[in-house]
Amino acid sequence: MKKVRSIILAFKQLRNAIALLLGTIVLGSLIFQWYYLPSFDPEYTGTIIDNILATISLLLSLEVYSFPHGGDIIIKLLFVVYPFLGLLLIGIGILEFGMIVFTYRYRIEAWNNWLAQDMERHTILVGLGNVGNRVLNELKEDGIETTVITLEDGKSTELINELLEHPSIALIFGDATQRQILEKANIKRARALIAVTNDDLVNFKIATIAKEMNPTLRTVIRAFDVAFSKKVTELFDIDAALSTSAIAAPAFVATSFEDGIIQTLKSKKGKKDIHLMEIEISPEKRASPLNVGEIESQFDITILAIDNQPHPEPNEKINPGSILLTLGEIKSLRQLKTQFS
Secondary structure, three states, X not given: OHHHHHHHHHHHHOHHHHXXXXXXXHHHHXXXXXXXXXXXXXXXXXXXXXXXXXXXXXXXXXXXXXXXXXXXXXXXXXXXXXXXXXXXXXXXXXXXXXXXXXXXXXXOHHHHHHHHHHOOOOEEEEOOOHHHHHHHHHHHHOOOOEEEEEOHHHOOOHHHHHHHOOOOEEEEEXXXXXXXXHHHOOXXXXXXXXXXXXXXXXXXXXXXXXXXXXXXXXXXXXXXXXXXXXXXXXXXXXXXXXXXXXXXXXXXXXXXXXXXXXEEEOOOOOOOOEEEEEEEOOOOOOOOOOEHHHHHHHHOOEEEEEOOEEOOOOOOEOOOOOEEEEEEOHHXXXXXXXXXX
């Protein structure tokens, strides 16, 4: 799938050349249809296939039908100009394709920009320190498309070289507080932004600028100061500010997906992380089943409490408007929230 994605992306970069070629073929076919007569060549029948075949042949400097000596000047020009035009179009196509292959092979800046612009509902990660590296590993393990923004001085590191080889991670070098850098990361089509630099104020600034550019964006920032993190989430439109002294990298990823994440529990090796999450059942989304046992079985989660009442029985009904305290993997919790919240 990754190779297919790269091929599709390469063809998108060739779309102008392809559109020009198709337009040239259509124009030539129409000229054949209007100006070339069967009397010029007994084998010409005037069908659409004849017109297209004749146009392509001229572009390749091949002659399928006889030159229209007694024809209109337009059809004569077609026979004269199209062979040269074909050589020009082929040359442009080969040059652009070669540049795309070179760009992909060496993962230079242009390819990363193309890859970021091709992403949709992706996560933007700002900062590649210790926390950023762990968050990135979580994103990769969860198969989440990611654009990483890091400063220029990190270009030569081993991690950067590894990311440049990764086919589904776009790497943007620059200052994420600059709007043009966020635009390169395709901020307007992103789902979430996680800012984990070593500066609380920088993380805050990045999140606020990103939120201005994409009001639907979910923003999660790293904050060393617990009081600061509490204040910015109260006063500003930032979805979550997490203290790395008290929370693990998986929580940044989980919180970037959903509201209601209370805590992230690191599970045993080989298993997914478990999240404690609060979910409110919407009155508008009444669906069966609506009892504890069936929902736990269907979504593979555990319901710890309903409306602050712990240890609900399996046959206990869940009413619209109830608030559930749930425990489970992020994908299962997201499915439950999508269906009932």
